[in-house]
Amino acid sequence: MATIVDVAKLAGVTPTTVSRVINNRGYISEKTRNKVNEAMDQLGYQPNEIARSLTKQKSNTIGVIVPHISHPYFAKLISNLENEASKNGYKIILCNSKEKAEKEKQYLDMCKSNRVAGIILCSGNVESNKINTGNIPVVLLEKNFEDGKLGIQCDNYQGGKLATEHLIKSGCKRLLHFSGVIDEDMPADNREKAFIDICNENNVEYFIRKYDIDTYNEMNYYGYIKETLKEIENIDGIFASSDLIAAQVIQVCNELNIRIPQDIKLVGFDDVEIAKLTTPTITTVHQPIKEMAKLAIELIDSKYKNIEVNDQTILPIELIVRNSTLNK
Amino acid sequence: MATIVDVAKLAGVTPTTVSRVINNRGYISEKTRNKVNEAMDQLGYQPNEIARSLTKQKSNTIGVIVPHISHPYFAKLISNLENEASKNGYKIILCNSKEKAEKEKQYLDMCKSNRVAGIILCSGNVESNKINTGNIPVVLLEKNFEDGKLGIQCDNYQGGKLATEHLIKSGCKRLLHFSGVIDEDMPADNREKAFIDICNENNVEYFIRKYDIDTYNEMNYYGYIKETLKEIENIDGIFASSDLIAAQVIQVCNELNIRIPQDIKLVGFDDVEIAKLTTPTITTVHQPIKEMAKLAIELIDSKYKNIEVNDQTILPIELIVRNSTLNK
Incomplete structure (x- = not known):
């Protein structure tokens, strides 16, 4: 050199x-x-950027820890984070925790060793209050807010509310919710809370199914969906907690000769590319991924420059109506 | 700290x-x-990892430059690269070039400034022989091989051959190929070469359409597909150069009341998740993404340790038959 x-x-x-x-x-x-x-x-x-970083005891690198890079929600999020980071002169170190506490811990240590400017933590296992990151700011993205940590969520409760209300208005009387991972405590659980509240308010019969961590990690819900649909009969509306699950619901329904939207109406969550590529296309709750990414980078940049910021923000969502809930 | x-x-x-x-x-x-x-x-x-890197004048970081992080092919590739890197004690700096030569150049400079252990370049614009990366090894992934650079490709010609032969064996007599980007010279062009050769060998009528760089960058092929299908009538088989295009072909055909596979049989390329989530599911050419990622990291690790390696490798592909080419 x-x-x-x-x-x-x-x-x-x-x-x-x-x-x-x-x-x-x-x-x-x-x-x-x-x-x-x-x-x-x-x-x-x-x-030599390394020498500069050593002098400053800080680098212009941001550590991003996600559970699954290839999950369409995280792929879209990472893409937006990289874009915003690049605009602000930061680079992204990408870490795939596979939702394992041990890997998260290793990656957090790695980020500290590399004196990153900030960490964006989207993976759910390590209790971040047990993590001492020194003076490195941590943004918890779609994780529960914690004192002293920066946090960004979308309005999960409102999302669950809009999805459930839309199914009921479309004429559904027996609803099923494919919720989150068993025994994990996440902001996304508020989607389920809203689902229960709205069903109760409208006297609509409902069922909730959660899946285990292995199903989530393999991103393969087929068996779990099929079993559920065989077990609970005469469901006429499904609210799935991700578009990926919703897309697999369509596949399973095809196989079981259940027609969407004629027999079952379906709403997803996230609004990733897949929701537009299935037949029928999926009605879904749009997460403001671009805005979340922009804010996450802004928060770290502000901390880097010692500017005061709002520690915790909940961003609004909206319902996107497509063919999976059409009245035919 | x-x-x-x-x-x-x-x-x-x-x-x-x-x-x-x-x-x-x-x-x-x-x-x-x-x-x-x-x-x-x-x-x-x-x-302090920065201080260690400075002493070694090299870091255990690998720069990965892709044109689109959220494109399902690259999302899957990045996920596999991170996984293999992590196994070998490397971390990934992720760069999204948006297929712009200027951004690629900036990222290459950034990788050099950070004394990365190696660069994996999957983005097509900068002629890499014009890039002086000093003693940092560069792996060209699905880019044309160049002397003195490491290269990995899948067997694109064989992929195009298997796809076209499968359509012809399924009874198609008038084929359309959605090929690559106009005026770009990529190994993926060999898919088109094989398509032409096999059509000619079998005396099958064929058409080829390429798209412009903006269409590729927006990952939105709807308008382009629709125009083509209106322009060229009575097509009975389509070979799309990615599953993303194939998935959008299904959407457009739905809209135009063309049935797949009854009216048109369809083959994609890549074998990403989407191919299993459309209706019908997509027959496609499986790229060995996991093996490509593993080899890319191994090549950099070997160079890092001064071990001799094969500079250029072409990995085998296979055809995965699903419902979009069923004889019904």
Whole structure:
């Protein structure tokens, strides 16, 4: 790897001049600047970001810890986080915890070792109040709020409310909710709370099924959906806690000769690409993923610059009506 | 942030002892080791990875540059890359180039500044022979092979061959291929070459349509598919160069009252999750994404350890038959 001395030699200037060009400090003539830039290009020289980070005891890196990179919700979230980070001069270190506490802990340690500017934690297992991240800000994204930690959620209760009300208004009288993971305590559980409240308010019969962590980790709900639909008969409306589950509900219903929306109406959650690619397309609750990503990066950037911020924010959602709830 | 001196003070040992525990060097009693570990936990101390990287002039970070993080093919690839990297003690810096040469160049510079252990380049715009990455190994993934660069591709020609032969064997006589991006030269173009060869060998009438870079970047092919299907009549078989395109073909055909597989048989490429979630499910060419990711990390790790490797590898693919080509 070329050094600053090599660049200076090739450009015929002193290392101090090269350093000035790199750091944009002091007066440098256009001609000298061009000579130095050409020499850097020719030698493939790059300023050493590691050395800079060491001086600052902080890097312009943000650690993002998610349970599943290829889950469509997280893929979309990561894409938006990278986009916002890049706009603000940060880079993303990506960590896939597979929803395992041990891996989360390792990744948190790795982020600390690398003196990241901030951590965005979207994975649910480690109780973050047990984690000492020193002065590194942590944004809990779609995890329960905690004192002293930054937090962003979408309005899960309102999402559950809109989904359930829409099914009831569409004429459903016997509802099923595919909820979250058994024994996990997440903000997404508020979708279930709203489902129960709205069903009770409207005297609508309802059933709730949760799945185990292995089903979630494998992103394969087919067996679980099939069993449930065989066990609970005459369901006429389903609220699924993700579009991925909703898409698999469509597959299982196809196999069981249940027609959507004629026999069962279906609402998903997230509004990821899949919801537009199934037949029928899926009515769903739109999560403001872009806004959540933007805010997460802003929070870390503000902390980095010692600007005061709102610690905890709940962002609004909206219902997107597609063909899976059409009255035919 | 706590220092090694703080840890030593709290544990009641010397900084040298703390350093020995961290680096697992020299004899340390179980009791002392526990005391030091407890003090590190309590203070949230983490060894400074930046300082280590500076000493080595290399970090255990791998830069991954893709055109679109949320494209299902790249989401699956990134997930597999992170998984393999983590197994081998590397972390992933993720870069989203949006297929823009300027962003690719910036990210390559950023990777160099951060003295990454290697770069995996999956984005197509910068001619990598114009990039001087010094002694940092670059793996070109599904890009054209270049001398002196590491390269991994799937057997695109064989994939195109299997897809086209399958359509012809299923009785199709007038084929359409949704190929790649206009004016880009990619290994994926070999899918089109095979399509042409097999159609010619079998005297089958065929049409090819390419799309512009904006269509690719927005991942929205609806308008382009619709126009094509209205323009070219009586197509009875489509080979799409990705499952994402194939899934959108199904949506458009629904709208135009064209039945798949009865009126048109359809084959995709990639074998990502979507191919199992559409109605009908999509017959597709399975890319060995897991194996490609594993090999990419192995190549960088071998270069890191100065082990000789095969510079360029083409991995085998296979055809997965689903409902979009069923004879009904």
